[in-house]
Amino acid sequence: MKARVAEIDSGLGRASEASIRRAVGLVKGLMASPAIGETTVDEILSGYALVLAPYPQPVIEDVCRRYLDGRLGNRVYAPTPAEIAHECREILAPIYAERARIALILDAEVYETPSPEQQAEVQAAYLAFVAETNARAEGGFSGAKAVEGSQAHADRLRAQSDLSEAKARAEAQSQTREDVA
Structure with missing residues (x-):
C-alpha cells in the first residue's frame, strides 16, 4: 500500500509552465478562437498556465487531447482555463479518493487480541x-x-x-x- 501511495504521489506533480503552454497552445491553435494579437497570445497562455499549474502534466495533456479529438467540449471552440481545470479535477478525483482510502488504512490503529x-x-x-x-x-x-x-x-x-x-x-x-x- 505504501508503494501505491508513492506511485500516486509521484504522478501528482505540478505541470511546468512550458508544458501547459505547449498543450493549450495546440488546442488554441487548432480550435476556433477569437482573433488576437501576438502579445495577447502570450498573456492568454500565461492565464492558462496560472490556472492549470496545480495539475499534473499528463492530466492536462490528456484533457487537451480529449478536446482536440471531440470527446470533450462543443468540438468547435477552444475551452477556457476553467473548463480544462474542471476536467482535470474530474480525472483526479478518483485518484485522490484512492489515496485518501489508503491513508486511512495505513493510519489506522491496530489492536492485538489478548492472549x-x-x-x-x-x-x-x-x-x-x-x-x-x-x-x-x-x-x-x-x-x-x-x-x-x-x-x-x-x-x-x-x-x-x-x-x-x-x-x-x-x-x-x-x-x-x-x-x-
Missing part, C-alpha cells in the same frame, strides 16, 4: 472487583469504611477508643462533682 492468559488475568481482576463491591454493598456505608486490616478500620478503632476514654473521663468528673456536692 488466553491475559484474558484470564482480566477476568480474575473483574471477579475480584465484583466480590469486593458486593461485600461492601452488604455492609452498607460503614461496612465499606471498616474493612478489617484497612486504614479506615484502624482509624475507626482508634476513634472508638478515644471516645470511650473521653466518656470515662466525663463520667469520672461527674462522679467527682457529685461527691463534692
Whole structure:
C-alpha cells in the first residue's frame, strides 16, 4: 500500500509552465478562437498556465487531447482555463479518493487480541472487583469504611477508643462533682 501511495504521489506533480503552454497552445491553435494579437497570445497562455499549474502534466495533456479529438467540449471552440481545470479535477478525483482510502488504512490503529492468559488475568481482576463491591454493598456505608486490616478500620478503632476514654473521663468528673456536692 505504501508503494501505491508513492506511485500516486509521484504522478501528482505540478505541470511546468512550458508544458501547459505547449498543450493549450495546440488546442488554441487548432480550435476556433477569437482573433488576437501576438502579445495577447502570450498573456492568454500565461492565464492558462496560472490556472492549470496545480495539475499534473499528463492530466492536462490528456484533457487537451480529449478536446482536440471531440470527446470533450462543443468540438468547435477552444475551452477556457476553467473548463480544462474542471476536467482535470474530474480525472483526479478518483485518484485522490484512492489515496485518501489508503491513508486511512495505513493510519489506522491496530489492536492485538489478548492472549488466553491475559484474558484470564482480566477476568480474575473483574471477579475480584465484583466480590469486593458486593461485600461492601452488604455492609452498607460503614461496612465499606471498616474493612478489617484497612486504614479506615484502624482509624475507626482508634476513634472508638478515644471516645470511650473521653466518656470515662466525663463520667469520672461527674462522679467527682457529685461527691463534692
